[in-house]
Amino acid sequence: xxxxxxxxxxxxxxxxxxxxxxxxxxxxxxxxxxxxxxxxxxxxxxxxxxxxxxxxxxxxxxxxxxxxxxxxxxxxxxxxxxxxxxxxxxxxxxxxxxxxxxxxxxxxxxxxxxxxxxxxxxxxxxxxxxxxxxxxxxxxxxxxxxxxxxxxxxxxxxxxxxxxxxxxxxxxxxxxxxxxxxxxxxxxxxxxxxxxxxxxxxxxxxxxxxxxxxxxxxxxxxxxxxxxxxxxxxxxxxxxxxxxxxxxxxxxxxxxxxxxxxxxxxxxxxxxxxxxxxxxxxxxxxxxxxxxxxxxxxxxxxxxxxxxxxxxxxxxxxxxxxxxxxxxxxxxxxxxxxxxxxxxxxxxxxxxxxxxxxxxxxx
Amino acid sequence: xxxxxxxxxxxxxxxxxxxxxxxxxxxxxxxxxxxxxxxxxxxxxxxxxxxxxxxxxxxxxxxxxxxxxxxxxxxxxxxxxxxxxxxxxxxxxxxxxxxxxxxxxxxxxxxxxxxxxxxxxxxxxxxxxxxxxxxxxxxxxxxxxxxxxxxxxxxxxxxxxxxxxxxxxxxxxxxxxxxxxxxxxxxxxxxxxxxxxxxxxxxxxxxxxxxxx
Numbered sequence: 001x002x003x004x005x006x007x008x009x010x011x012x013x014x015x016x017x018x019x020x021x022x023x024x025x026x027x028x029x030x031x032x033x034x035x036x037x038x039x040x041x042x043x044x045x046x047x048x049x050x051x052x053x054x055x056x057x058x059x060x061x062x063x064x065x066x067x068x069x070x071x072x073x074x075x076x077x078x079x080x081x082x083x084x085x086x087x088x089x090x091x092x093x094x095x096x097x098x099x100x101x102x103x104x105x106x107x108x109x110x111x112x113x114x115x116x117x118x119x120x121x122x123x124x125x126x127x128x129x130x131x132x133x134x135x136x137x138x139x140x141x142x143x144x145x146x147x148x149x150x151x152x153x154x155x156x157x158x159x160x161x162x163x164x165x166x167x168x169x170x171x172x173x174x175x176x177x178x179x180x181x182x183x184x185x186x187x188x189x190x191x192x193x194x195x196x197x198x199x200x201x202x203x204x205x206x207x208x209x210x211x212x213x214x215x216x217x218x219x220x221x222x223x224x225x226x227x228x229x230x231x232x233x234x235x236x237x238x239x240x241x242x243x244x245x246x247x248x249x250x251x252x253x254x255x256x257x258x259x260x261x262x263x264x265x266x267x268x269x270x271x272x273x274x275x276x277x278x279x280x281x282x283x284x285x286x287x288x289x290x291x292x293x294x295x296x297x298x299x300x301x302x303x304x305x306x307x308x309x310x311x312x313x314x315x316x317x318x319x320x321x322x323x324x325x326x327x328x329x330x331x332x333x334x335x336x337x338x339x340x341x342x343x344x345x346x347x348x349x350x351x352x353x354x355x356x357x358x359x360x361x362x363x
Numbered sequence: 364x365x366x367x368x369x370x371x372x373x374x375x376x377x378x379x380x381x382x383x384x385x386x387x388x389x390x391x392x393x394x395x396x397x398x399x400x401x402x403x404x405x406x407x408x409x410x411x412x413x414x415x416x417x418x419x420x421x422x423x424x425x426x427x428x429x430x431x432x433x434x435x436x437x438x439x440x441x442x443x444x445x446x447x448x449x450x451x452x453x454x455x456x457x458x459x460x461x462x463x464x465x466x467x468x469x470x471x472x473x474x475x476x477x478x479x480x481x482x483x484x485x486x487x488x489x490x491x492x493x494x495x496x497x498x499x500x501x502x503x504x505x506x507x508x509x510x511x512x513x514x515x516x517x518x519x520x521x522x523x524x525x526x527x528x529x530x531x532x533x534x535x536x537x538x539x540x541x542x543x544x545x546x547x548x549x550x551x552x553x554x555x556x557x558x559x560x561x562x563x564x565x566x567x568x569x570x571x572x573x574x575x576x
Binding site (some may be wrong): 049052071072073074075076078080082085086087088089090091099100103104132133134148158312 | 454471477479480487492495569
């Protein structure tokens with residue numbers, strides 16, 4: 001747990017980089033500090049491991065006042081990853097990863113085992129162990145940076161735009177891998193970025209900072225999008241706030257509408273009835289196993305026939321309950337019926353997501 | 364005949380002795396100079412206000428003509444080795460101090476900060492991270508200082524030291540070119556060898572700078 005208690009930082013030139021900051025980073029959570037340049041997000045991060053000392057207030061790190069612990073000791077329990085990576089150019093990858101273990105005096109065997117394990121953990125091949133940093137690509141160096149920070153298994157990690165220096169494709173990959181890793185490791189993390197989308201993706205909670213080190217809002221991504229505290233937050237979240245909200249809500253979180261579902265063996269009159277009840281001019285058609293085959297237009301059905309004799313139009317896409325409402329919206333837009341049909345993993349019908357379902361969630 | 368091989372054969376012992384003396388008069392000032400410049404450089408890094416004054420003093424020493432320094436020294440140390448070594452040492456300070464400080468300053472900020480954030484103590488960080496990374500610039504300073512010193516040593520022949528400088532004096536005074544040529548060739552060879560040797564030392568100390576292989 002990291003607790004900021006009324007932390008203020010005023011630099012010698014009078015710039016205020018943190019203005020009475022108070023917030024808590026719960027154990028095992030990843031908290032993102034995000035804001036425009038000059039908002040003091042990096043300063044806030046660096047006060048945790050005392051690279052910068054606060055002017056006022058206290059930072060409590062795992063139960064102790066950070067200021068009461070000698071800085072080098074404090075830092076060995078806090079992993080640190082930065083955008084420029086800062087690998088030691090004169091040390092091999094293995095020695096870079098072994099930095100903190102060797103500082104705290106692990107024996108060779110334990111260190112070597114740990115280094116080998118970490119090279120695997122961050123998705124590198126063991127061949128890189130003996131190479132020097134300049135022989136690695138930017139993405140590989142970033143992975144080594146993460147491995148080095150994790151080496152002595154610190155409970156806390158500080159990450160300053162850790163994926164900022166790589167191209168967007170590698171960045172997305174590193175973000176995904178890191179999230180997967182974090183689900184296992186459950187480190188307490190403060191993560192700095194200027195990119196609100198990265199913040200939404202990575203953060204369990206997000207602190208939005210404004211110029212002058214003012215904390216505008218501290219909330220989960222969902223709460224932030226649902227109830228932005230003020231205009232600054234609204235602006236910072238950007239024009240697509242509602243789309244971002246939808247992206248965070250899984251289909252499983254909403255009650256899909258039952259929809260007009262009939263079987264191919266049903267008489268056409270049954271389809272007409274179901275459509276009327278649902279207020280549509282179409283009906284969904286499934287097989288005996290509730291697998292959706294497509295849909296029929298009610299007007300096209302011959303009253304004397306079964307549904308299966310009508311012209312059944314297939315669907316291009318379905319949504320499953322682990323997808324987001326944003327994905328459901330994509331499917332809706334492409335569908336001639338303006339709905340997204342929800343199915344389970346085996347393709348069995350679960351209901352339809354309609355425009356009303358989405359607006360109901362956003363209200 | 365401009366070059367007298369017989370003279371060389373007859374005086375081989377003296378030639379070797381001159382060369383050996385030249386080497387000693389180079390190595391000692393470089394060694395002493397580095398021993399002085401290194402703590403000065405560390406102090407300049409620790410207290411940046413010291414750097415300019417130290418550099419200024421080293422610069423003034425560097426600009427004093429050799430002969431003038433000998434004249435100042437002779438009343439104290441006579442025509443001894445010390446009279447040669449002290450000025451030669453002082454001349455190395457400017458280059459060695461400047462290159463050591465610049466080498467340390469040249470360590471990228473993010474590398475320094477990463478070391479700090481990993482929990483290195485100040486001293487350990489200096490010796491494990493910053494000095495190794497400064498090696499190329501420090502060795503570059505040693506190379507310049509060494510080549511300079513090899514050239515200066517010859518002048519100390521004027522006070523009865525001088526290594527290969529004695530061969531120049533001998534050739535000049537007797538209007539006999541052979542010793543002059545021998546001295547010149549040996550002194551250039553010595554400078555080139557020392558330079559390449561130090562370059563080799565640098566390559567051994569900085570395996571991380573070699574091309575990927």
